[in-house]
Amino acid sequence: MDQIDRTIIHLLQNNSRLTNKAIGQQVHLTGQAVGQRIKNLEEHQIIQQFSIKVGTLPTQFIRLFLNKVTPSTTITNIVRQFSEVEAFYQVSGQACFLLITHFSDSHLSTFIQKISPWANYTVETVIADKKLSPQQHPERQL
Structure with a gap:
């Protein structure tokens, strides 16, 4: 190549x-x-597929910190109600769960209202995608 x-x-x-x-x-x-x-x-399978990118709502990273008496199944049941959740991870460290979501402002508020009795949270909203292009990241070039 x-x-x-x-x-x-x-x-x-x-x-x-x-x-x-x-x-x-x-x-x-x-x-x-x-x-x-x-x-x-x-x-030569260097190009394996052609795809499109569909625009989405903003991306949020939500960390959930369970209250001491909250069963993790309660959180799982709440999270499963929201199609805006792209990924849902149980993690080690400070947080108990990490979510990658695409909520509108109003649906984010609804999610927060449902989750708040069971967990504390932080929400980080992506404001710019800073992923490097292949030209900026030469060791990853094909």
Whole structure:
């Protein structure tokens, strides 16, 4: 795999709907040559699938600290009522549970009202995704 293949992958990661011709214009190849490179990357399972990213509500990280008499099944039953919960982990450390959620403000308030009698909590809301691109993180480049 050469730098052109890496650039094609990066372009597809940013927009998987780009045409081979549009990619070719950016890497100075014909659309047909780009198509052959993509096919080769698929055959070698470097590209394994094409997908889309659906916009979601803001992401929150919620840590739950159980009251001393709260059974963990009570928390589990409450959490399962909310489809906005993407991940629900029982953890060691200060917190008992860690949730990754996508609540609107009003549904977050509803969740907090339901959970508050049973646990203390902290809510951290993502304000910017600072994930490094492959160009910024060279040791992770393909």
